[in-house]
Amino acid sequence: MPGKLGISKESGDGAAALQTASASFPLEELAWQCTKNAIAVSQYLSARDLPQPSHEPDGPSNTLPKDAPPSVRRARQSLIDAALQLFQLAAGPSEFIPNLAPGFQYVACLTWLLRYDIFHLVPASGTISYQDLAAAASKRTGGAESIPETRLKSIVRMAMTAALFREPEPNHLGHSATSALLAREADVHSWASYLSTRSAPTALAMTAAHDRFTPASVSKNETAYNVAFATNLPFFDHLALNPADTAEFAGYMRNVTTSEAVDVKHLVGGYPWADLGSALVVDVGGSTGNAAIALAKAFPDLQFIVQDLPDNAAAGREAASASLPAPILSRLTFQPHDFTTPQPVTNADVYLLRMILHDWPDHVAAAILKNLVPALEAKKKQSKLLIMDTVLPAPGQVPRSVERIVRVRDLTMMQVFNSHERDLEQWKALLAAADGRLRLRRVVEPFGSTMALLEVELEGEGEGNKEEEEEEDKEEEDGNWDISG
Structure with a gap:
C-alpha cells in the first residue's frame, strides 16, 4: 500500500532507494531534499500541536515559531532553497524571461490593491462577490472613480x-492567509505599501540614475531614488x-526590524x-533604544548609553521612562550625538x-569609524x-533563497543611499x-540572521605579528574563522 509520499511500504526502504537513485538526477535530488525537509518541519509542528502551513485565512503567519530549534529552522531553510532550485531547474533557461x-506584475497588482484598499474591503471571514467588491471600492473613492468589475477580477x-x-x-x-495578514497588521500593510x-x-530607476549621474557617484542626492x-x-x-510618508516608512521599519532576519x-x-x-x-546611532533595551533586559549587569540625533534621543528617553521598570531604566542613558562628529564618551567597554x-x-563610513578611534x-x-x-x-556560499534576499539589501543601499553592503574583504578594507x-x-x-557580528579591537604599536596574520589567513581559507554559525 503506498504511503503518503507515494513510496511503497512493501518495497523495503523506499526512501533510501529514492535518495540513492536521485544522486545521478538533479531533479530527483532536489525533490528528495524537499520531501525530507518538509517531513522534518511537518513532524515538528505536529508533535507540538502547532498549525501546519496553510493558505486558509486563519493559517499561521509564520511556518515556524521563533523558538524552534536550529535543526528544524535549518530544515525549513533547506526546504525553501531546494524548492526554489527545483522550480528554476525544471523551468529551464528558455523559461527565464517569461x-x-x-514578478513585476505582482508588484503592479499589489500597488493597485493597496491604492483601492481591497485588502480591507474583503471581509475577514466569508466572501464577497466581485460585483459588490467593485461597488465598495468605487464608493471608497467618493464616487470620483468607477472600478470596473472586469478589471478588478483580472488584477x-x-x-x-x-x-x-x-x-x-x-x-x-x-x-488567503497572506492577504488576511495584510488586512490585519498595519505595519505589514505599510511594509507592502512602501515596497510597491x-x-x-x-529599483526601476537605477539605470536612468547611472546614466544621469554616473555609476561611480557616491552623493546621497544622486541616486535612483532621486530620479x-x-x-x-x-x-x-x-x-x-x-x-504620511514618514509614518508609512516608520511602519515599514517596525516590520523589518521585527522580522526573523534582523530580529x-x-x-x-x-x-x-x-x-x-x-x-x-x-549604542552609537541607537535610535530610540530598541537594541539597548533588549540587551538590558537580558543582561542585568550591563550599563548603556544610547546615542542618536536630539529628536530621537528625546523620543527614546520619553518612551523608556513611560514603559520600563526602574531596574532597567536606571541602566539606560539617552544622549544626543551625531556620529559624524567625534565620540564624546571615552570610558566605554563596547561601542x-x-x-x-x-x-x-x-x-x-570610514569617517564614522575614525570618530571612534580616540x-x-x-x-x-x-x-x-x-x-x-x-x-x-561569496556567490553560492549560502542557500540561494537566502543569498537573493541579501543581494536585494545590497542593491537597495545602492539605489537609495549610494552605499552598499560589504563582503568580508570590503569590511577589512574599510577598517584599514x-x-x-x-x-x-x-x-x-x-x-537565521542576515547580519553578522564583527568584533574589532584597536591594536597598539608593535602588537600582532606576521605569524598570527598567516595563521588567521589560513583559518579564513579553511572557512572556519570568518563566519561561524
Whole structure:
C-alpha cells in the first residue's frame, strides 16, 4: 500500500532507494531534499500541536515559531532553497524571461490593491462577490472613480497566483492567509505599501540614475531614488516633507526590524555579553533604544548609553521612562550625538554600531569609524568596537533563497543611499581605511540572521605579528574563522 509520499511500504526502504537513485538526477535530488525537509518541519509542528502551513485565512503567519530549534529552522531553510532550485531547474533557461513577467506584475497588482484598499474591503471571514467588491471600492473613492468589475477580477486573479486572496466559489472572493495578514497588521500593510510605491519605482530607476549621474557617484542626492521621485534631496530629507510618508516608512521599519532576519534576538544571543560583567556599552546611532533595551533586559549587569540625533534621543528617553521598570531604566542613558562628529564618551567597554555603516558610502563610513578611534585609544585593550551589519557571502556560499534576499539589501543601499553592503574583504578594507590599527578579531553570523557580528579591537604599536596574520589567513581559507554559525 503506498504511503503518503507515494513510496511503497512493501518495497523495503523506499526512501533510501529514492535518495540513492536521485544522486545521478538533479531533479530527483532536489525533490528528495524537499520531501525530507518538509517531513522534518511537518513532524515538528505536529508533535507540538502547532498549525501546519496553510493558505486558509486563519493559517499561521509564520511556518515556524521563533523558538524552534536550529535543526528544524535549518530544515525549513533547506526546504525553501531546494524548492526554489527545483522550480528554476525544471523551468529551464528558455523559461527565464517569461518567468520574470509575473514578478513585476505582482508588484503592479499589489500597488493597485493597496491604492483601492481591497485588502480591507474583503471581509475577514466569508466572501464577497466581485460585483459588490467593485461597488465598495468605487464608493471608497467618493464616487470620483468607477472600478470596473472586469478589471478588478483580472488584477485579483493575477494576485491569487501569488497566494493573495482565494476564490472558494465562482465569482466570490475571500482572504488567503497572506492577504488576511495584510488586512490585519498595519505595519505589514505599510511594509507592502512602501515596497510597491517606493522600493519598486526606485529599483526601476537605477539605470536612468547611472546614466544621469554616473555609476561611480557616491552623493546621497544622486541616486535612483532621486530620479524616481524627481527630487534633489537625500532620501530622509525628502521623506520628512510628508508626514504620511514618514509614518508609512516608520511602519515599514517596525516590520523589518521585527522580522526573523534582523530580529534583535540575534544581537542578544550572538555575542558573549554576560562575560563583560558590569561593562558600559555605547549604542552609537541607537535610535530610540530598541537594541539597548533588549540587551538590558537580558543582561542585568550591563550599563548603556544610547546615542542618536536630539529628536530621537528625546523620543527614546520619553518612551523608556513611560514603559520600563526602574531596574532597567536606571541602566539606560539617552544622549544626543551625531556620529559624524567625534565620540564624546571615552570610558566605554563596547561601542556598538548596529545597522549603521551600510547606509553610508565608504568614505563616510570610514569617517564614522575614525570618530571612534580616540575613544578606543582611551581604554587601550579594554575597549571593543562591535559592528552588526551584513557580511555579503561569496556567490553560492549560502542557500540561494537566502543569498537573493541579501543581494536585494545590497542593491537597495545602492539605489537609495549610494552605499552598499560589504563582503568580508570590503569590511577589512574599510577598517584599514579608517585606521590601520583597527583589527577584525572575529565574525559571527547567527543562524537565521542576515547580519553578522564583527568584533574589532584597536591594536597598539608593535602588537600582532606576521605569524598570527598567516595563521588567521589560513583559518579564513579553511572557512572556519570568518563566519561561524
